[in-house]
Amino acid sequence: MPSSPPPSDPQQAPLSVNQFKLLGQRRFAPFFWTQFTNAGNDNLLKFAFTMLVTYRAEAQTGLPAGLMVNLIAALYVLPFVLLSATAGQLADKCDMGVIMRRIKSFEIVIMLGALWGFVTVNVPLLLVCVLGMGLHSTLFGPVKFAYLPRHLHTAELTGGNGMTEMGGFVAILLGSLVGGVLMTYPQGPVFAGATCLAISLAGWTMARFVPRTPSLVCETGINWNPFTATARSLRLAAADRSVLAALIAIAWMWFYGVAFLTQFPIFTREVVHGSEAVASLLLVIFAVGIGLGSVACEWMAHGRVEIGLVLVGAIGMSVFGVDLFVATRHLPHNGQLQTLTLFLREGVHWRLMVDLLLISASAGIYSVPLYAFIQHRVAETHRARVIAASNMLNALFMIACAAYCATLLTSGVGVPMLLLTVALFNALMLAWLVWKQPIYGRRFIAWVLRRKATTPL
Secondary structure (H helix, E strand, O other), X not given: XXXXXXXXXXXXXXXXXXXXXXXXXXXXXXXXXXXXXXXXXXXXXXXXXXXHHHHOOHHHHOOOHHHHHHHHHHHHHHHHHHXXXXXXXXXXXXXXXXXXXXXXXXXXXXXXXXXXXXXXXOHHHHHHHHHHHHHHHHHHHHHHHHHHHHHOOHHHHHHHHHHHHHHHHHHHHHHHHHHHHXXXXXXXXXXXXXXXXXXXXXXXXHHOOOOOOOXXXXXXXXXXXXXXXXXXXXXXXHOOHHHHHHHHHHHHHHHHHHHHXXXXXXXXXXXXXXXXXXXHHHHHHXXXXXXXXXXXXXXXXXXXXXXXXXXXXXXXXXXXXXXXXXXXXXXXXXXXXXXXXXXXXXXXXXXXXXXXXXXXXHHHHHHHHHHHHHHHHOOOOOHHHHHHHHHHHHHHXXXXXXXXXXXXXXXXXXXXXXXXXXXXXXXXXXXXXXXXXXXXXXXXXXXXXXXXXXXXO
16 A cells, blocks of 8 residues: 655645645545544443443443443543553554554454444443453554654644544544434444444544554564553653653643533533533533634644643633633522523523633643644654653543542532632642743743734734
């Protein structure tokens, strides 16, 4: 299969930068749709399985639905904690195009098992499939972000990352919505299993067109011990303090995002007093906001790797997070759950929706420059291993977030107050980042001054 070579000079900017034009180019489009189907299928499987154990198969599991939901989430995250370092080594030392194709072949096998699990309502088999998809995504993660700087110019990194982040969150949204809709039918489990298999085949097809990306690492040995390999990846990340600070900042974004996403059902029912349709609307708004913020980064950065935008996003995450708390203080409640129509009629709810949109858009603006900075800063020889360390930190922060939220909720703290504490902690995280890496503050000021200079009176 012919392959498209990476840019001959990644540091040299192309004549014009347009992130959407990348979708028409061989070096980006197959990769984009491969990762899109990956994120969508992950969430379709998890959400459909969650619906199955919540509404149809609780008696067969012998466990409460709430415990099963947390078990599904834990099994999916487990490979990220244990095997991210191994995945990073493979991505650094093997052809990334070949790795993607093999990962997508593995996904087909997993989804064949998931189809049988859904048809027979075999909960243990579906748990194994969730674990398999966690492993699948663990292997894909380092490749996903190490691939981009090999095929994009430096000026395209922010836009390419923005498109990738936007596509990933849209796929997460669509996967969750499709999984939920399919499970409303009497034959929902069969439909969900068949759809998962069809998407895995589509992803495998897209991966066939991903250009070959040979390894730049001469050494061939791989450390299969997950503990020593993890320690090695963390040492590589810690060798550059600016990179380590960026990795911690990204992990914090996942803590922040998980705190909001996991509380949507309770937030909608107990705070907003809305129905399932309202919860779906708020989820759509949150995902759309992340997508808009992500793709806006290229325009805001003017073709640069602009870390000053990190502060723009972080400020928005705190300001609008606090305003969300204020907006929930006096929401109307007539004693029953509101339909979507009734929810949209209340003007106070529009403030809440705008807050959620701006919170998630700020998160997109916050994260994209951090990924672009890491890709630009870290040497190609060990970039994937550093990204693997990032994935492991992300998983640990997500687990810490789940423990934090569970502790506060069981202590009687309401969801609005919980989210307010996260928004305030975000301000502390911002202060820590500027203190440890003053360059973020300087680049933010330079960005603001540059915007003022280019804004017409």
